[in-house]
Amino acid sequence: MKVGLFFGSFNPIHVGHLIIANHMATHTDLDRVWMVVSPQNPLKPKKSLARDYDRLHLVRLGIGENLRIEASNVEFDLPQPSYTVDTLAFLQEKYPDKTFALIMGGDNLASLHLWKNYEHLLENFDIYVYQRPGVDLSSFASHPRVRVETAPLLDISATYIRDCIREGKSIRYLVPEAVYNYLEANTLYR
DSSP: OEEEEEEEOOTTOOHHHHHHHHHHHHHSSOSEEEEEEOSOOTTSOSTTOOOHHHHHHHHHHHHTTOTTEEEEOGGGGSOSSOOHHHHHHHHHHHOTTOEEEEEEEHHHHHTGGGSTTHHHHHHHSOEEEEOOTTOOOOGGGGSTTEEEEOOOOOOOOHHHHHHHHHTTOOOBTTBOHHHHHHHHHSOTTO
């Protein structure tokens, strides 16, 4: 089984994330997509993140009944900040029957040279890239392990959603309905 790992803060998950995950699960050779909730991205500050299990819960709500996509908390018990190469080593040991691939945006591909052991990632894992408008994919786009996908994209960010919540503005249709209902009933991001 080939599993695509879609890492993210998902702070909170929104429909753009789910469109990409579903596209990768249904338009590529990936059998499943795991949305890996990252406790801390080494290249981003942690202060603006909701608690790990709150974000994981929202991802599960957002995915709903889709059997090709699942939420993963694999990085919660690993050392922080989370480095993709270390997570992959852990997953390969834990699930030797699975083949893992990475899913990332073109902006991440362009900064891949900043990642820990990025050469190892390029040599050993397929990388599925969804293009982002105005982002040069860099020389890595022509690498034999990189597969550039034309996934439908929405110009939505979790930052925009958090700002809307803090300002008391509607986020309806920006997040899945179950996530919307949960956020309306709770004080998360307020």
